[in-house]
Amino acid sequence: MERGDPAGDTIAAVATPPGRGGIGIVRVSGAKVADLARAVLGKLPPLRQATLVIARDAQGRALDQGIALYYAAPSSYTGEDVLEFQGHGGHAVMNSVLAAFLDAGARLAEPGEYTRRAFLNDRLDLAQAEAVADLIDASSKEAARSAIRSLSGEFSRGIEAMVAALVELRALAEAMLDFPEEEVDTLHRDDALERLGRVRASLADILLKSRRGSLLREGIHVVIAGRPNVGKSSLLNRLAGAERAIVTALPGTTRDLVREDIAIDGVPLHVVDTAGLRETADEVERIGVERAWQELARADMVIAVFEADRGIGPEDRAILARFESALPAGAARIQIFNKIDLCGKPASEDESGVRMSAKTGAGIELLRQAMLRAAGWTQSGETVFLARERHLRALERAETHLGTAAQELARWELFAEELRLAQQALAEITGEFTSDDLLGEIFRRFCIGK
Ligand SMILES: Nc1nc2c(ncn2[C@@H]2O[C@H](COP(=O)(O)OP(=O)(O)O)[C@@H](O)[C@H]2O)c(=O)[nH]1
Numbered sequence: 001m002e003r004g005d006p007a008g009d010t011i012a013a014v015a016t017p018p019g020r021g022g023i024g025i026v027r028v029s030g031a032k033v034a035d036l037a038r039a040v041l042g043k044l045p046p047l048r049q050a051t052l053v054i055a056r057d058a059q060g061r062a063l064d065q066g067i068a069l070y071y072a073a074p075s076s077y078t079g080e081d082v083l084e085f086q087g088h089g090g091h092a093v094m095n096s097v098l099a100a101f102l103d104a105g106a107r108l109a110e111p112g113e114y115t116r117r118a119f120l121n122d123r124l125d126l127a128q129a130e131a132v133a134d135l136i137d138a139s140s141k142e143a144a145r146s147a148i149r150s151l152s153g154e155f156s157r158g159i160e161a162m163v164a165a166l167v168e169l170r171a172l173a174e175a176m177l178d179f180p181e182e183e184v185d186t187l188h189r190d191d192a193l194e195r196l197g198r199v200r201a202s203l204a205d206i207l208l209k210s211r212r213g214s215l216l217r218e219g220i221h222v223v224i225a226g227r228p229n230v231g232k233s234s235l236l237n238r239l240a241g242a243e244r245a246i247v248t249a250l251p252g253t254t255r256d257l258v259r260e261d262i263a264i265d266g267v268p269l270h271v272v273d274t275a276g277l278r279e280t281a282d283e284v285e286r287i288g289v290e291r292a293w294q295e296l297a298r299a300d301m302v303i304a305v306f307e308a309d310r311g312i313g314p315e316d317r318a319i320l321a322r323f324e325s326a327l328p329a330g331a332a333r334i335q336i337f338n339k340i341d342l343c344g345k346p347a348s349e350d351e352s353g354v355r356m357s358a359k360t361g362a363g364i365e366l367l368r369q370a371m372l373r374a375a376g377w378t379q380s381g382e383t384v385f386l387a388r389e390r391h392l393r394a395l396e397r398a399e400t401h402l403g404t405a406a407q408e409l410a411r412w413e414l415f416a417e418e419l420r421l422a423q424q425a426l427a428e429i430t431g432e433f434t435s436d437d438l439l440g441e442i443f444r445r446f447c448i449g450k
Pocket residue numbers: 227228229230231232233234235246247248249250251252253254276338339340341342356357358359360
């Protein structure tokens with residue numbers, strides 16, 4: 001794989017978001033940083049010392065006054081010489097300072113190019129580089145906390161520990177190849193089995209934490225369904241904390257899907273309110289019901305709503321029966337018995353579901369916690385990794401190979417080969433084996449200046 005930057009391009013970009021701000025930063029990285037600093041700032045600031053400077057264009061006209069910071073390779077974000085100019089955060093002033101660096105010989109940085117260089121110069125592994133973008137994009141405190149965990153290398157260290165254990169185990173297995181089958185004593189076999197068991201246990205642990213973490217990234221697709229008038233729209237409004245869907249006493253009020261993104265304890269949920277499920281002659285409502293079923297077919301979680309005083313009636317049972325074929329296999333289900341205020345009962349929860357009132361809000365917290373549990377989220381504050389789909393797939397592949405290896409213990413050659421494949425899958429996560437396509441894909445999604 002390419003290392004460093006063979007072209008020797010020095011890149012520049014505005015690192016702060018566009019618009020007005022107290023401070024704006026232009027960041028420059030590459031071999032020509034010292035020359036560029038002299039050209040634009042009139043001097044190279046002393047190493048890592050905040051220095052007051054004036055940025056000037058090629059004609060020597062002052063553009064902005066600010067603080068410059070200079071980091072020398074390899075001790076910088078990118079691993080190259082880096083200059084940061086902190087000026088006044090206005091669109092025009094930032095762009096004129098950037099233009100001065102470009103005129104002096106820098107090239108405009110591509111999205112994610114600083115982080116890409118950091119990766120290529122071994123300042124970060126690939127999972128950490130991805131965590132940089134995830135941290136910037138984090139939409140909740142929990143997501144940010146998980147991203148910083150990955151950025152600090154906790155996730156990568158877990159992966160590397162497994163890789164190291166697999167390397168040892170492969171060496172052991174390959175040594176066995178030289179012995180005829182009958183001479184491999186059970187001691188060695190037991191040792192190999194035990195080591196494999198340990199790696200599989202850590203993999204299962206990391207996979208669990210990664211699956212939980214991926215909930216924080218992707219969110220959960222929740223569909224509210226049930227007969228007309230049971231209180232589905234009221235429930236969406238209650239969960240959203242706002243009057244999003246129209247609520248009336250008339251059955252068939254909701255016809256189109258109403259979507260609302262909410263968060264429960266930092267876990268993002270995409271909640272969809274649907275038309276009440278019934279046969280209807282009304283053309284618009286009929287299409288709405290059809291859309292409801294289509295939405296149900298791709299739900300991660302379904303909240304089936306019934307009325308507390310009526311319980312599960314014949315129409316409800318017909319809907320539940322159709323759920324069996326309509327819902328995706330792994331979809332979580334929660335039943336709620338709404339309108340408890342009408343029968344004067346307190347909110348409660350048992351195996352059959354949550355008894356609550358969307359109207360008064362009684363029991364909503366029980367429902368919120370039930371939703372988190374159904375999503376596989378245990379308690380907030382637990383260690384999870386903000387894993388990406390790419391990481392989950394690699395972890396699952398490694399798990400499959402280790403599972404096969406366990407079956408092949410009598411055949412060292414096959415055993416060793418499965419270990420090798422598992423190791424390779426894991427190494428892809430930290431970027432030991434990566435294609436340029438994958439790198440392009442990952443860094444393209446970054447912002448410019450990061
Ligand atoms: N008393 C009471 N009425 C409710 C409750 N939830 C909804 N409703 C009423 O039931 C009717 C239908 O509600 P809506 O949310 O539109 O039901 P949807 O058709 O399932 O979407 C409206 O008159 C609501 O005010 C509840 O918890 N208690």
